[in-house]
Amino acid sequence: MKGLKGYRMSLWLVVFVAAMVLSSGIAKGEIVMSEPINLGPVINDATDMQECDFSHDGLELYFSTGRPGGYGLKDIWVAKRETVNSPWQEPVNLGPVVNSSAGELEPSISGDGLELYLGCWDDYILRVCRRPSKDVPWSTPVKIGPPVGSIEDYPPVGSNDAWTPEISADGLSLYFASTRGGGYGGTDIWMATRATKNDPWDAPVNLGPNVNSGATDWSPSISTDGRTLVFSRNTGHMWATTRRSIDDDWGPARELAIGDPKGYFHGAALSPDGSTLYLEAYSAWGGFGQGDFWQVQFTPIVDFNGDGIINIDDLVILIEHWGKKEPLYDIGPLPLGDGMVDEADLKVFMSHWGQEAYDPALIAHWKLDETEGAVAHDSAGANDATVLGDPVWQPKGGTVDGAIALDGVDDYLEAPFVLNPADGQFSVMAWIKDGAPGQVVLSQSGAVSWLCTDSVEGCLMTELKSKGRGSAGPLLSQTVITDGNWHRIGLGWDGSYRYLYVDGIEVAKDTGPLSGLEVASGGLYFGAGSTLASGTFWSGLIDDVRIYNRTVHP
Numbered sequence: 001m002k003g004l005k006g007y008r009m010s011l012w013l014v015v016f017v018a019a020m021v022l023s024s025g026i027a028k029g030e031i032v033m034s035e036p037i038n039l040g041p042v043i044n045d046a047t048d049m050q051e052c053d054f055s056h057d058g059l060e061l062y063f064s065t066g067r068p069g070g071y072g073l074k075d076i077w078v079a080k081r082e083t084v085n086s087p088w089q090e091p092v093n094l095g096p097v098v099n100s101s102a103g104e105l106e107p108s109i110s111g112d113g114l115e116l117y118l119g120c121w122d123d124y125i126l127r128v129c130r131r132p133s134k135d136v137p138w139s140t141p142v143k144i145g146p147p148v149g150s151i152e153d154y155p156p157v158g159s160n161d162a163w164t165p166e167i168s169a170d171g172l173s174l175y176f177a178s179t180r181g182g183g184y185g186g187t188d189i190w191m192a193t194r195a196t197k198n199d200p201w202d203a204p205v206n207l208g209p210n211v212n213s214g215a216t217d218w219s220p221s222i223s224t225d226g227r228t229l230v231f232s233r234n235t236g237h238m239w240a241t242t243r244r245s246i247d248d249d250w251g252p253a254r255e256l257a258i259g260d261p262k263g264y265f266h267g268a269a270l271s272p273d274g275s276t277l278y279l280e281a282y283s284a285w286g287g288f289g290q291g292d293f294w295q296v297q298f299t300p301i302v303d304f305n306g307d308g309i310i311n312i313d314d315l316v317i318l319i320e321h322w323g324k325k326e327p328l329y330d331i332g333p334l335p336l337g338d339g340m341v342d343e344a345d346l347k348v349f350m351s352h353w354g355q356e357a358y359d360p361a362l363i364a365h366w367k368l369d370e371t372e373g374a375v376a377h378d379s380a381g382a383n384d385a386t387v388l389g390d391p392v393w394q395p396k397g398g399t400v401d402g403a404i405a406l407d408g409v410d411d412y413l414e415a416p417f418v419l420n421p422a423d424g425q426f427s428v429m430a431w432i433k434d435g436a437p438g439q440v441v442l443s444q445s446g447a448v449s450w451l452c453t454d455s456v457e458g459c460l461m462t463e464l465k466s467k468g469r470g471s472a473g474p475l476l477s478q479t480v481i482t483d484g485n486w487h488r489i490g491l492g493w494d495g496s497y498r499y500l501y502v503d504g505i506e507v508a509k510d511t512g513p514l515s516g517l518e519v520a521s522g523g524l525y526f527g528a529g530s531t532l533a534s535g536t537f538w539s540g541l542i543d544d545v546r547i548y549n550r551t552v553h554p
Contacts, residue, residue: 053166063077118165274333398431430542459477459478506553
């Protein structure tokens with residue numbers, strides 16, 4: 001009852017805030033893709049792995065392999081796990097009814113678990129195995145004839161060949177690759193549909209030029225909601241496309257930047273929740289055999305204001321951008337969003353409610369919660385700062401736990417090089433209190449001050465300048481931050497504009513786009529100018545300093 005009450009309260013809060021600031025429009029997403037991770041020796045072995053697919057609950061993985069213990073060149077095996085976070089158990093062969101002395105490949109399991117579609121490289125005609133319930137063994141594979149397949153035993157290139165099948169979650173759409181006429185390249189992705197699971201397949205249709213190209217487009221994987229399609233283009237390139245609904249056309253496909261392989265990879269398989277993509281790679285990142293299964297994770301960035309916690313402040317930001325074209329808030333559905341800030345994004349956001357934020361773009365984070373010592377630890381990386389002078393730790397004196405008090409004379413912290421402002425987008429956030437006009441919160445050695453105050457009124461400014469002739473000078477706000485109160489200040493660079501923030505409000509922005517920022521390669525000073533000049537030392541408190549390699553809009 002307590003949990004249900006909390007859920008209702010959260011839902012009421014969402015509805016209330018949405019009603020206050022709801023608008024309409026379109027957006028795209030901020031979803032980070034991880035580096036490839038090998039599935040390990042339980043799934044992979046010394047043989048060649050060939051395509052895989054998840055059961056609808058994500059607890060079974062069907063795949064093709066030539067490992068010992070099979071019945072032919074390639075067999076279909078299944079591995080199981082107790083939960084989606086549990087490791088895979090030892091795979092089990094589906095047996096001689098499904099597998100033969102030939103090669104069974106490219107399995108795709110239906111959402112209800114009652115149909116198993118297979119590819120066959122012997123004749124390039126799709127097969128399907130059926131069972132009346134999950135407790136009953138599979139039937140023998142049955143060829144899928146016209147209009148999907150061919151009546152010929154070995155259809156030639158350009159006829160009704162079919163391979164790499166993918167059945168939709170509802171079982172009413174069958175995606176596959178084919179060289180049949182009417183396409184856009186050597187091999188295209190096609191789709192056949194049926195009214196019910198008991199009806200025959202209608203004539204396949206080509207997915208069109210937004211998906212298919214003059215190259216080899218194959219091995220499709222469709223998301224559970226039918227709105228995201230991931231597929232292979234040639235070998236070593238994975239592409240994806242989305243659509244607003246299953247009745248809409250597919251949007252232009254874009255390539256997924258998956259690692260930097262030395263070999264090649266293919267065979268997309270999306271997990272049911274869209275958070276994980278399995279793929280098969282040959283000599284790409286190492287492994288256990290000729291071709292291993294690897295996975296990449298899709299992580300939505302839901303800490304919109306960069307304060308380290310997902311809460312009401314982030315929710316307000318999400319709802320304020322409901323429908324707008326701002327690309328930072330389309331976080332659902334996974335893996336790529338849907339081009340609209342809507343209830344799908346709200347669902348993803350609420351699944352992270354109250355959690356500590358995970359943000360791979362957070363490259364340095366000094367919490368400044370130490371109670372003693374001469375080191376301020378970087379919890380996000382290896383950029384620990386050295387405490388110089390005689391600052392005083394304030395274990396309970398910060399806005400986020402502790403803080404450090406600097407005397408404005410010779411106290412400061414020194415950290416190693418973190419980033420070059422000329423390299424691309426970044427943001428810096430910090431909590432500060434007190435200070436005086438002309439003093440500095442954060443600077444880069446041998447360069448300029450990133451966050452500081454003007455020498456007259458104590459307004460927030462940055463000295464970071466654009467490069468080249470006619471470069472823009474310092475960016476100055478009209479907001480005083482040396483008034484004795486706590487303020488969360490920030491600097492953002494999106495590749496074209498500098499932004500300054502105070503307490504979640506944008507207080508300054510360039511009037512026009514800049515060509516870039518000047519190169520700098522020095523370490524960082526907290527609470528002092530870039531040359532440690534007298535008068536630049538901060539006289540007050542500094543807390544929770546964060547640096548991101550993305551643009552954060554508090």
